[in-house]
Amino acid sequence: MERLTIQTSPIDGQKPGTSGLRKKTRVFMGRHYLENFVQAIWDGIGGVAGKTLVLGGDGRYFNDRAAQIILRMAAASDAARVIVGQNGLLSTPAASNLIRKRGTDGGIILSASHNPGGIDEDFGIKFNTPNGGPAPADVTERMFAASREITEYAIIETHDIDLARLGETDLAGMVVEVVDPVADYVTLMEQLFDFDRLRALFAGGFRMRFDAMHAITGPYATAILEEALGAPPGTVVNGMPSPDFGGGHPDPNPIWAKDLMDVMMGDDAPDFGAASDGDGDRNMIVGRGAYVTPSDSLAVLAAHAQLAPGYAGGLAGVARSMPTSRALDRVAAARGLDCYETPTGWKFFGNLLDAGKITLCGEESAGTGSDHVREKDGVWAVLLWLSILAGTGRSVAEILAAHWAEFGRNYYSRHDYEAVDSDAANGLMEALRARLPELPGQSFENLVIAAADEFAYDDPVDGSRAEAQGLRIDFDGGARVVMRLSGTGTEGATLRVYLEALELDPAKQHEDPQAALAPVIAAADALAGITARTGRTAPDVRT
Ligand code: VG1
Numbered sequence: 001m002e003r004l005t006i007q008t009s010p011i012d013g014q015k016p017g018t019s020g021l022r023k024k025t026r027v028f029m030g031r032h033y034l035e036n037f038v039q040a041i042w043d044g045i046g047g048v049a050g051k052t053l054v055l056g057g058d059g060r061y062f063n064d065r066a067a068q069i070i071l072r073m074a075a076a077s078d079a080a081r082v083i084v085g086q087n088g089l090l091s092t093p094a095a096s097n098l099i100r101k102r103g104t105d106g107g108i109i110l111s112a113s114h115n116p117g118g119i120d121e122d123f124g125i126k127f128n129t130p131n132g133g134p135a136p137a138d139v140t141e142r143m144f145a146a147s148r149e150i151t152e153y154a155i156i157e158t159h160d161i162d163l164a165r166l167g168e169t170d171l172a173g174m175v176v177e178v179v180d181p182v183a184d185y186v187t188l189m190e191q192l193f194d195f196d197r198l199r200a201l202f203a204g205g206f207r208m209r210f211d212a213m214h215a216i217t218g219p220y221a222t223a224i225l226e227e228a229l230g231a232p233p234g235t236v237v238n239g240m241p242s243p244d245f246g247g248g249h250p251d252p253n254p255i256w257a258k259d260l261m262d263v264m265m266g267d268d269a270p271d272f273g274a275a276s277d278g279d280g281d282r283n284m285i286v287g288r289g290a291y292v293t294p295s296d297s298l299a300v301l302a303a304h305a306q307l308a309p310g311y312a313g314g315l316a317g318v319a320r321s322m323p324t325s326r327a328l329d330r331v332a333a334a335r336g337l338d339c340y341e342t343p344t345g346w347k348f349f350g351n352l353l354d355a356g357k358i359t360l361c362g363e364e365s366a367g368t369g370s371d372h373v374r375e376k377d378g379v380w381a382v383l384l385w386l387s388i389l390a391g392t393g394r395s396v397a398e399i400l401a402a403h404w405a406e407f408g409r410n411y412y413s414r415h416d417y418e419a420v421d422s423d424a425a426n427g428l429m430e431a432l433r434a435r436l437p438e439l440p441g442q443s444f445e446n447l448v449i450a451a452a453d454e455f456a457y458d459d460p461v462d463g464s465r466a467e468a469q470g471l472r473i474d475f476d477g478g479a480r481v482v483m484r485l486s487g488t489g490t491e492g493a494t495l496r497v498y499l500e501a502l503e504l505d506p507a508k509q510h511e512d513p514q515a516a517l518a519p520v521i522a523a524a525d526a527l528a529g530i531t532a533r534t535g536r537t538a539p540d541v542r543t
């Protein structure tokens, strides 16, 4: 084995976004591209000499090659140990758990999450810090800075490590420890949930369909739902991870998880349906004939979390990302819980969780989680929902109706305009930003604007400030429009328009959300000139 020092030079654009660095797979496969960024990670965290890291990914195309390169680079920079999921696989929450449980110096997750995979699709890499959470902005900025000054990287020249075989191997003085990617995660779930109770639910004939979307949660969901909880074989569908996710988008929403939606809305639907994304941190929840918007799911989980043993003592507080609906706030106010509003991206919850200010948190993009790890967690959300269904004896539809009657319904939808020309998208945002001060008091589509601002977040724990986190426009009566540009796309710009309207009258809480939101949708277009500026007459995705 020879340690090589390879001369290189900076590559433009290695700037991590909302969740790590995401690019087209062919870009990552380009000469020095992955190696440069991995070296920048090492530099950004002050080197890896003597350190222990976790490594795993969602199994997408290039995951296997990237894992080998990263191991050889870690060894060349004198890391002490890398704990790798078997075959280079780990879901994002399972990686977060391992980082914490093993007391490591952090970890690398290979994933572009809900983005499609394959040689012509997307790849990504993310570094998580020792608390198990995504690296905060100061750390990713150091990585980006290092990527712009790089002149060389070190790598060991050797044959591939066998990542299929569990156990330890030596790689030029570094220990490579291959672990079962599922086992520690199952142990954690057993600590939080009453598995006997959930087994009894399935034994009583409760039917469920979990769509793993050909992504990483297949093995986790099969081990927990079918093997540990006794759900019948076939409960988990699309459970074999594939490098291109069966050619689909591993994004659990009604568009990309349409098969599941069709089953759940059809005759003879099971009692409960769920889906997860590429790397296993997102969840979609759907009952028989009842889709649950992620914002509502978060609010329902907060209202009933104590039904699971892990949360029987109550919640310290809750948090949501800014664009997430205010359904959570209504539960928090009724229960006397602190409720924090953070920018988009899980990294902003880390300090609140570490400081014990919150127990539960989530985002409108189908991410919910708690203080058990420092990532959102799809399978965990499913188990908490199952605990609530078992504990209340109600159906999903009944739980939703009761929730809205008690707290009010925050009708909610997100409209995405994908691969928009970047200049057009930036122009739209700039024009709206410039008009914010004059908007209060004006009315659009009979909706009167109460307040308008650009969201900035002051972290209450470390005092750091994050600016330019989205434009928000509040209307009298509890409706709201939020606009921001995605930080996870790999092509042009994605404009996200978040729409919300509050309905307190139980007689009006059962409308189609797009119909209930029609005035807000029209107001958003009138405010920002979406059609005029982007040339799009309809969004690509409505969640
Ligand atoms: C999106 C979501 C955000 C989520 C992020 C990572 O970011 O809006 O809520 O945290 O993806 O999720 P953006 O910048 O594209 O809006 V995952 O499951 O793709 O890691």
Ligand code: CO
Pocket: 092, 113, 114, 277, 278, 279, 280, 281, 282
């Ligand atoms: Co994800």
